[in-house]
Amino acid sequence: MVTIQNLHKKFGKNQVLSGVDLSISEGGIFAVLGPNGSGKTTLIKAILGMVIPNKGDITVLGENIKKNPEYRHKIDYLPQIANFPSNLKVKELIKMIKDLRKPTSEDQRLIDLFKLDPFLDKKLGNLSGGTKQKVNLVLTFMFNSPLIILDEPTTGLDPISLIRLKDLIKAEKAKGKTILITSHIMSFVEEISDEIVFILEGKIYFKGSISELKTKTQQPDFEHAIASILTDNHA
């Protein structure tokens, strides 16, 4: 699905990614974890072509991503901070993104799911952070692409929306999609993900299932396993 080879990225003097090799197979939920500033978002943005790597190759569904924006038709991306033009109404934004990508009828189902109907005619500038995030989720999930990338999807969501989000993610997985998630909420990651990719100091430190991680670190639960990696490496 996604293959990354020897990926290097530097921001000024700050080496963020130093030789990432990663291959993500088709189907399943992959959680990208790591301490703050470890390069999770950079890695995701490199896959999306938003960050241009200094070195290395990325292929998505067999296509090298350089110089061809068309592969992004196959990716749904949820950005970390949802901030939309404040003059637009929710309805208009959804229509606009559909216009820019492709027609879809999925949006109505998602609007119903997140109970966004009363907000459709409101301007985006007047929405709360959580509601914006729901709009963001609608925009992401409505296209039914084979690869879904979620950067901190839980930000600002209330408990009930969080449950709906989990169900939604599980339903997408059941359709055989590949889902990449970054999150700092360990219980969320533990509940939902099939495989963990742990990034430390710009390299892949660990890739495997949660139980493998527990065995490797000799810790009884997931949260402590993550914590033990961090303390052992002084991160």
Added chain:
Amino acid sequence: MLKILKYSFYDLMRSRWSYVYFAFYLLLGIVLLFLNNDLSKAVITLMNVIIVLVPLIGTIFGVMYYYNNKEFTELLLAQPLKRSSIFMGQYLGVALSLSMSLILGLGIPFVFYGLFQSSAIWDFSLLIITGTFLTLIFTALAFNIALSNENKIKGFGYAILLWLFLAVIYDGLFLMTLIMFEDYPLDKLSLIGTMLNPIDLSRTLILLKLDISALLGYTGAVFKQFFGTNVGLIVSFVMLSVWVVLPVSRIIYKSKKKDF
């Protein structure tokens, strides 16, 4: 690109500031016409305002729009769109909506005053054309500054400095050089100096068209000889176009290399 352009344009058309800008020109046009009662004089006064104000507004709007829409641009970048079309669309959206405020804001009062029956129509058109050029130029420069500076405050600072330099400081330096080297023949130098600054170029272009170059003495005669002819006019417009094309191509170049 056209879709992005359409949405940026609509977005700006609905922003309060576009109306304020439009209303300002409308008011300015009306007040000038009724105080002056003379189309040609109104055109000169307008020129003085436009030459300074259009670049300032273009720069500030451009920088502001870019920084305000940063997150949304990131959302667009994740869509299957070319980078160049995203940024060109946004740039044109800003530049065209500003130009429209200018053209309509000034055009409406002048048309009602009887522009089409007047001989000032060419002077007025020239004013509008240079005003539009200045909008295109300074919005493009603003986008360049914003693309190169992650820091909002720095970006704003550089934008204001750029405007201040081209609108005020350049003239001062230019004048000082002329005084320092007054013993030498300076007509070529001053011609080139004028060409290199879009604000000066626009000002000279309009002033000479208005036939008040007699006030400028010998240099005025040289300028008149150059700008007054068709060749001069064409060269000036080519220069203004170069001033649009260079920053625009840097927007495209820069946006392809940038990380978001």
